[in-house]
Amino acid sequence: MLSQTVHYSVASVVSAAVGLLSAVVFTRLLSPDEYGVYVVGLSTAGIVSALLFTWVRVSALRFQSEGGTVDVRKTIFLAYLISALAAPFALLVATLTTSVSFERNIAAVFFALGLGLFELGQELLKARLQSLAFMSASIIRACLAFVLCLIAALLGGGGLLQLAMAGLTYFVTTALFASTILRSPVAGPKLSDLRTFAGFGIPITLSGIVFAIHAALDRMLVFHFMGDHAAGQYGASADLVRQIILIPAVSIASATIPLAVRAYANGGADEARPHLEFSLEILLAAVLPAVVGVVLTSSYIAGVILGAEFRETAAQIMPILAFAWLFQSFSQSYIHASFHLAKTPFMMTTQSIAMLTANLLVMPLLLARFGLVGAAVSLVIVEGFGAAFGWYLTRKAFPLPFNAFQAVRIVAATAIMALVLTFLKPLLPIGILSFGILAATGCLVYVVAAFAFDIAGLRKAVIVQGARRNLWPASQAGHECPLPASSLTAPVTGLPSISVREP
Known part of the structure; x- marks a missing residue:
């Protein structure tokens, strides 16, 4: 997916x-x-x-x-x-x-x-x-x-x-x-x-x-x-x-x-x-x-x-x-x-x-x-x-x-972004630079909020991927992996377990 x-x-x-x-x-x-x-x-x-x-x-x-x-x-x-x-x-x-x-x-x-x-x-x-x-x-x-x-x-x-x-x-x-x-x-x-x-x-x-x-x-x-x-x-x-x-x-x-x-x-x-x-x-x-x-x-x-x-x-x-x-x-x-x-x-x-x-x-x-x-x-x-x-x-x-809980988290993250932009707008005149600042700030604030609220399993996915990268050198060197292999390959909670391959 x-x-x-x-x-x-x-x-x-x-x-x-x-x-x-x-x-x-x-x-x-x-x-x-x-x-x-x-x-x-x-x-x-x-x-x-x-x-x-x-x-x-x-x-x-x-x-x-x-x-x-x-x-x-x-x-x-x-x-x-x-x-x-x-x-x-x-x-x-x-x-x-x-x-x-x-x-x-x-x-x-x-x-x-x-x-x-x-x-x-x-x-x-x-x-x-x-x-x-x-x-x-x-x-x-x-x-x-x-x-x-x-x-x-x-x-x-x-x-x-x-x-x-x-x-x-x-x-x-x-x-x-x-x-x-x-x-x-x-x-x-x-x-x-x-x-x-x-x-x-x-x-x-x-x-x-x-x-x-x-x-x-x-x-x-x-x-x-x-x-x-x-x-x-x-x-x-x-x-x-x-x-x-x-x-x-x-x-x-x-x-x-x-x-x-x-x-x-x-x-x-x-x-x-x-x-x-x-x-x-x-x-x-x-x-x-x-x-x-x-x-x-x-x-x-x-x-x-x-x-x-x-x-x-x-x-x-x-x-x-x-x-x-x-x-x-x-x-x-x-x-x-x-x-x-x-x-x-x-x-x-x-x-x-x-x-x-x-x-x-x-x-x-x-x-x-x-x-x-x-x-x-x-x-x-x-x-x-x-x-x-x-x-x-x-x-x-x-x-x-x-899932109402998922929707509430998204609304909360969006509200935080909206609040930041509302306070920032009066400080910026209309122009390319101002628009770029608003767009970048809005995206950054929303992504941080989405990570904090774990929207779409974002935080869990980042943690799992980080664990995989950290454990890869150790496994290559022949050291025992501190986590069972199944914990690294199991799907993140909330993600559908659908496996597809592109023909």
Whole structure:
């Protein structure tokens, strides 16, 4: 679990770093109107990708994760090709149902096709526990996207060319890793598996479409009511917060769900629950301090990272959006594991429909009354409702464990960090150096507190590793080891005893 999480975390950290660099560069090279074209295009592409490829993606993760002799890779790519044939229909629907131009919708559908292919390969790598390859592909794609989009911006291509270049990187990266994804031996495609995928994945596709519409609705409504300029300002702020909070959560979920499925397949609920409990502890330990850090330092983040035309809006709505991503990370990275394990995709659909309904009721009212601040507040309300409703549904699917003592320790460590930052902020003016001091201080204080409270077994793990290093020279010299060997190889208390090897 920890080894897998490290690889996924590195991929997320590097991708987030490139994302932050992109925000620094492109909010200065692009106007809010041009950035709005890119943001609206991404929203459209997300809906199209969910419509075409959700059933294939979730089937890849669910069935390939069973391990053993299971190999559905060629069947999965056959399913992708079948779905891709519906792309012209998706383009027609997007053109008829939105006020976006035909050219912008073409770029969005192209992006969706590349995104679907790349995500499919990544799901297969996750399912086969090839986390190192997953990490490499994520990093290469992020770096390639930055370079190509930078060239597009310098050539004056605007948001439309940005969208096309970003879509191209998905195809290129997938081609580079095709031999790794399809590492021999590979079983041939099976039509019977396609029927299984459809039976499992199509109900989730409805959920995926609804979630995609929900995820894009705030940006699309901002575009509809206020235009590209406001959509660009809102999208830049939302993307920045998402990179800081949601990407680490997704990296943890990338390790959680495949290993949970494998643990459940091997040992049932008794083996899956300890793994899930530890996964939740890691999730909260990573996300909660990030949320509080964004809330306390949003003006510094906006002043350092975003261009001048984006900063005022970001400083207003980033502290609000941080809580929306907290609830969303809890839903996607933990609650959804219950629906995967219980094979109850209709419950995920039920959750997504409830959230979209709430979004349609709340978002237009608050957006029309309070502008971009209203859009951010409505997103928090809807995501909080969705997390609570999803947790209720897990009681009927696979009941998820929740260790209150672990949560209290994480809250306490985060509160200590928040207290230090609150006293430090008035002493520091907005600037790069001040932001660096705040970020470094917050991280240091939180790590020390996490060590003191032994969050995720951190203190025990450090002590055990130190004991191993201290005893290694003695054992090499032929001296008797002062501790029994079993005490050095036994798992740390609180860690799930799941042993996995990367194929």
